[in-house]
Amino acid sequence: MGYIGQRIPGRNNLRLARGAGQFTADVQMPNPCFMALVRSPYAHAEIEHVDVSAAQGLPGVIDIATAAEVAQATRPFSFARPPEVEVNLADMDGKRLREYALAERWVGYSGRPVAAVVAEDPNTAAEAAERVAVQYRELPVVASAEDALKPGSPGAIPGWNDNLVFHTRYAKGDAASAIAKAPGVITGRVQVQRHVPVPLEPRAFVADYSTRTGRLTMYASTQMPHTDRSILAGALGMASEDVQVIQPDVGGGFGCKVPGSDEEVLVAFFARRLERPVRWTEERSEYFLACGHARETWFDFEAGYREDGKLLALRIDAVADIGLPFGAWVQSSVTAYCLPCGYAVDHCEVSMRSVVTNKCKWGGYRGFGKEAASFCMERIMDRIADAAGLDRVEVRLCNFIPADAFPYGQVSGALLDSGNYQGAMAKLLALVDQEAFRQEQAAARTNGRCLGLGIGFELTPEGCSMPNSDFLQGWDGATVRMDPGGRVTVLTGVTSPGSGNETGIAMIVADELGVPLDTVTVVQGDTDRCPYGLGNFSSRSLMIGGSAALAAARELREKLLSVGAKMLDADPEDLELANGEIRVAAAPAPPAADAPRNPGGPAWSVPIRRVARKIYSHAFGAETAHVEPGLESTRYFRIGNVHHQPETEGRLSFYPTWPFMAVAVVVEVDVETGFVEVLRCAAVHDCGTVVNPTLVEANTHGGIAQGLGAALYEELLHDDAAQLLTTTLMDYTLPTAVEMPAELSVAHQETPTAATPLGAKGAGESGVAGPMAAVASAVEDALGVEGLALMTLPLKPERVWRSIREVAGAVQMGETA
Amino acid sequence: MRQPVRITVNGRELEADADTRKLLVNLLRDDLELTGTHFGCGTGTCGACTVMLNGRCVKSCCVLAVDADGAELLTIEGVANDAPHPVQQALAECHGVQCGFCTPGMVLSAIELLQDNPAPSDAEIREALAGNLCRCTGYVNIVAAVQLAATRMAQGDA
Numbered sequence A: 001m002g003y004i005g006q007r008i009p010g011r012n013n014l015r016l017a018r019g020a021g022q023f024t025a026d027v028q029m030p031n032p033c034f035m036a037l038v039r040s041p042y043a044h045a046e047i048e049h050v051d052v053s054a055a056q057g058l059p060g061v062i063d064i065a066t067a068a069e070v071a072q073a074t075r076p077f078s079f080a081r082p083p084e085v086e087v088n089l090a091d092m093d094g095k096r097l098r099e100y101a102l103a104e105r106w107v108g109y110s111g112r113p114v115a116a117v118v119a120e121d122p123n124t125a126a127e128a129a130e131r132v133a134v135q136y137r138e139l140p141v142v143a144s145a146e147d148a149l150k151p152g153s154p155g156a157i158p159g160w161n162d163n164l165v166f167h168t169r170y171a172k173g174d175a176a177s178a179i180a181k182a183p184g185v186i187t188g189r190v191q192v193q194r195h196v197p198v199p200l201e202p203r204a205f206v207a208d209y210s211t212r213t214g215r216l217t218m219y220a221s222t223q224m225p226h227t228d229r230s231i232l233a234g235a236l237g238m239a240s241e242d243v244q245v246i247q248p249d250v251g252g253g254f255g256c257k258v259p260g261s262d263e264e265v266l267v268a269f270f271a272r273r274l275e276r277p278v279r280w281t282e283e284r285s286e287y288f289l290a291c292g293h294a295r296e297t298w299f300d301f302e303a304g305y306r307e308d309g310k311l312l313a314l315r316i317d318a319v320a321d322i323g324l325p326f327g328a329w330v331q332s333s334v335t336a337y338c339l340p341c342g343y344a345v346d347h348c349e350v351s352m353r354s355v356v357t358n359k360c361k362w363g364g365y366r367g368f369g370k371e372a373a374s375f376c377m378e379r380i381m382d383r384i385a386d387a388a389g390l391d392r393v394e395v396r397l398c399n400f401i402p403a404d405a406f407p408y409g410q411v412s413g414a415l416l417d418s419g420n421y422q423g424a425m426a427k428l429l430a431l432v433d434q435e436a437f438r439q440e441q442a443a444a445r446t447n448g449r450c451l452g453l454g455i456g457f458e459l460t461p462e463g464c465s466m467p468n469s470d471f472l473q474g475w476d477g478a479t480v481r482m483d484p485g486g487r488v489t490v491l492t493g494v495t496s497p498g499s500g501n502e503t504g505i506a507m508i509v510a511d512e513l514g515v516p517l518d519t520v521t522v523v524q525g526d527t528d529r530c531p532y533g534l535g536n537f538s539s540r541s542l543m544i545g546g547s548a549a550l551a552a553a554r555e556l557r558e559k560l561l562s563v564g565a566k567m568l569d570a571d572p573e574d575l576e577l578a579n580g581e582i583r584v585a586a587a588p589a590p591p592a593a594d595a596p597r598n599p600g601g602p603a604w605s606v607p608i609r610r611v612a613r614k615i616y617s618h619a620f621g622a623e624t625a626h627v628e629p630g631l632e633s634t635r636y637f638r639i640g641n642v643h644h645q646p647e648t649e650g651r652l653s654f655y656p657t658w659p660f661m662a663v664a665v666v667v668e669v670d671v672e673t674g675f676v677e678v679l680r681c682a683a684v685h686d687c688g689t690v691v692n693p694t695l696v697e698a699n700t701h702g703g704i705a706q707g708l709g710a711a712l713y714e715e716l717l718h719d720d721a722a723q724l725l726t727t728t729l730m731d732y733t734l735p736t737a738v739e740m741p742a743e744l745s746v747a748h749q750e751t752p753t754a755a756t757p758l759g760a761k762g763a764g765e766s767g768v769a770g771p772m773a774a775v776a777s778a779v780e781d782a783l784g785v786e787g788l789a790l791m792t793l794p795l796k797p798e799r800v801w802r803s804i805r806e807v808a809g810a811v812q813m814g815e816t817a
Numbered sequence B: 001m002r003q004p005v006r007i008t009v010n011g012r013e014l015e016a017d018a019d020t021r022k023l024l025v026n027l028l029r030d031d032l033e034l035t036g037t038h039f040g041c042g043t044g045t046c047g048a049c050t051v052m053l054n055g056r057c058v059k060s061c062c063v064l065a066v067d068a069d070g071a072e073l074l075t076i077e078g079v080a081n082d083a084p085h086p087v088q089q090a091l092a093e094c095h096g097v098q099c100g101f102c103t104p105g106m107v108l109s110a111i112e113l114l115q116d117n118p119a120p121s122d123a124e125i126r127e128a129l130a131g132n133l134c135r136c137t138g139y140v141n142i143v144a145a146v147q148l149a150a151t152r153m154a155q156g157d158a
Helices: A013-019 A066-074 A122-131 A145-149 A174-183 A225-236 A260-274 A284-291 A327-340 A370-388 A392-399 A421-431 A436-444 A503-513 A540-568 A608-617 A693-712 A770-785 A797-807 A810-816 B024-031 B085-095 B101-117 B120-128 B140-155
Strands: A033-041 A046-052 A061-065 A113-119 A133-138 A164-172 A184-192 A204-210 A213-218 A243-246 A278-279 A297-305 A310-321 A346-356 A448-459 A475-482 A490-492 A520-524 A576-580 A581-584 A605-607 A632-638 A659-668 A673-685 A742-750 B002-009 B012-019 B050-053 B058-061 B070-075
Touching: A013 A540, A013 B085, A013 B101, A033 A061, A033 A260, A033 A284, A046 A113, A061 A122, A061 A260, A066 A113, A066 A260, A066 B140, A113 A122, A122 A243, A145 A346, A145 A742, A145 B120, A164 A327, A164 A810, A174 A297, A174 A346, A184 A370, A204 A260, A213 A260, A213 A673, A225 A260, A225 B012, A243 A327, A243 A797, A278 A810, A297 A346, A297 A370, A310 A370, A310 B002, A327 A346, A327 A370, A346 B024, A370 A392, A370 A448, A370 A770, A392 A421, A421 A448, A421 A659, A421 A673, A421 A742, A436 A448, A448 A770, A475 A503, A475 A540, A490 A540, A503 A520, A503 A540, A503 A693, A520 B085, A540 A576, A540 A581, A540 A605, A540 A632, A576 B140, A605 A608, A659 A693, A659 A770, A673 A693, A673 A797, A693 A770, A693 B140, B024 B050, B050 B101, B058 B101, B085 B140, B101 B140, B120 B140
Parallel strands: A033 A278, A213 A243, A310 A346, A490 A520, A673 A742, B002 B070
Antiparallel strands: A033 A113, A046 A133, A061 A113, A164 A346, A184 A297, A204 A213, A204 A278, A297 A310, A448 A659, A475 A490, A475 A632, A576 A581, A581 A605, A659 A673, B002 B012, B050 B058, B050 B070
16 A cells, blocks of 8 residues: 555654754854844835944944945845846836835835844844934825725825736626626625734744855745745846755745745845855744735625525625735735636626735735635625525535536636535535534523534635746656665755645655655755755645656656566566565565565565666666666656636636635624634545645644634734734734634545646645635624624624624624523 | 853753843753744744743743743753653654644643643643644644643553
8 A cells, every 4th residue: 555645744743843943043053143124113204314323333233234235236126026037017007116125215114124234143233223223204104905096195106106006807798787687686895804924933044155155055934945046146146056045944934935035135145245144033023014914805796696596797896905016916816816716607707906005015825815715705605695595505505616517717717627616515514413503502592602603615726827927837846866775865846834745745756666655855945956946835845846756756666667677577567666675566475475486587576775776786787778877867747727828728827726625613602792712613625636634634724723813813903104003923813722623623525636647736725714704604693693794804802792783782682692 | 241140951050151131042042052942922922932940831032041040941852862752752643743833832831731730631731732822733733642642641651
């Protein structure tokens, strides 16, 4: 039996549990110095003067950089647009924004780096940064998308004629007339708040520069080492082969550790300038201010439906507050691209306006815009059910894309590869006994307790492959080599931020080569050692990086079989690789297998390590001369179901695989306080072929925790001057073990994709959207107040309490309970 | 300003000359190169810097190094010798580890819990770990691992 499909815990677990992880901040370097940043306290201002004299005199201060020096020594950059690339996503309608790592004359958000200090120790660096005096002239602030869209709104960015950076539009059929003719029509607004991923490890960079070799070595808590190398080389004006990026253990990423940050470029700048190791580890408050926000979007919808709940026509007018137009603002376009998710709607219009404000730029966050789309559709489904007086599950079942309709072309042109949404929902309902719950709910009510059940569905496409993008591509590379002793090393272009794909990739390679799992080593995250690859995002590492490793291992397998056949005097077709040996498939069980097949003849089997040794040590021998020497293969894999030629293929489709999840939660709501407790959660997840159920489930557990956090607790708040109010983990609150439901289960349905050789789809981002929707639905169910529609997250006690009273009035609620 | 600090870390007596502004977490990490204790928030909220000070768990980002003078410290590097501690072993087996950044702090909080309460309920485990944030696991496999460790420690077979 092979490893694929088995429950195997992560191979790094014990090392990490013993505290032997090597995270970027743990990397030791001789004689390091420490960087601290001066950040703008204003969201929108001109910089009139920077005075560093008070900082210069402080003992222990080594160097201070102003914006002018950085602008002279580096080139402007961003994640979306590295310097060597002409296409500028933020360069629409003549709108431009060229920014260096330090703001020169203008700051567009509070927290923007303005000056940088390096000192012998971190405390001195921080003190010196405080001594830098910056004189600002405040400019009118655009603090919200609503303000940004008002006629006559001040510009968030000087010189732009308006605050719209991009308008994404998709349409199918004639939504306006279909809505006019529909038997029922509902309208409303769904809102998703501003979020941050919050990996436990803050961002950290350690760089050194050698004048002897002219090379920069950067240890980075990053998801994408090769991309990072391109950006650093471009920003510093270096050849990329003179930059080595090493990704040590990464303490979580969730999208926010994509490269292209001011801070990293500054660390590299100082290392080169000082010819000395420079370290920077982010303060948690800096993370909230400047790492990158996500998700803040509203959706105005108009939906026409039939009496049976069938959605006939849908118009969605969405607006995303992307802050400044850097980095991962493209998530807002992905939101539009996904709509209307897993539902078939004949007439549909989607509009998404991505609007700039004087808030921090967006960074990637798990879900990458898909979670907002799914949350929006789930809320619409519940509103239709309520308006039509139908069961919420029934409405979903009647609108799902049928299982026999795949591949299915969605409104945007997205080609959904495969799916069986009804199957997942049926499996979920088998796990969640609705009848029993209704009895439990009624019994609880008699005791004054309000329990509610909510169901959610999410569609989370993976493997992002954008046309003309240097980074977001659906291919990757891997090298597999076997040494003369038979041990295997896999070097991948994909990386792991702690999600476990190194374990999954090792399983795939071990199965293909028939060797024990513990003889396979996986090396990731070093641009000098690993083949060029695009790293970790969009759940690509296992399905794309694993497929590349599979292709490379397959080449080795063929060579081993070919030589093994000569050594066993057999036909390669009659051989199999398993348990560390090549054997004739018809071989008897041990111990007879150890005997010759016939007297004086060849053996039944030969250890793979002996075949490897033969290939290395006897390249001119009769058994090996017909194959190329060496046992190493580098292969690149391009995923299927990506369509970049709309003119010939009729569509532009850049997500190859479409995993999905159905989820149910049970909550209890305290009517007096509005406090929501999640009691139980059950999910059915489908990512096609499951390589390792333990890893998929664990990832989904984490996704669900982030979804529940989004539903109930997490929210970045700004004041009217766009000052961030939530800059610590005491203000931006994550679920602890206490907030998570006591019962949480994840089951699998496997609908394989044709886009990868194993049928595996991505699994890393699943679990967020479904719980967001299911919690809102469950709280409504618990309260049982007619007309109550919880369309805005998070469902903090105050919001729930107010919503109850707005709709029902306190007295009536008390009676209902 | 600098001040001498004498502490016992994982059974070893050590002396350091510490900047009075230095946090205990930084003394451990920078001066003693015990990097298994992690810095995650600096406000005592995330628990990645959890160590035991005189037998009780503290957040080492909220203790000044000079305030630990004379104390006995246990860090993740000292909880086990050759064989891993049952909590570490169970976390590995139950896949209660993903990125691993919160894990050392979780281990120490779990060890403290099991010292006080060798047979905790799931709810008691969750309560005891509420000061240790994890963003990867949803805590599901961590709670299971602490239960497994408790069972094995009670049976004395670990």
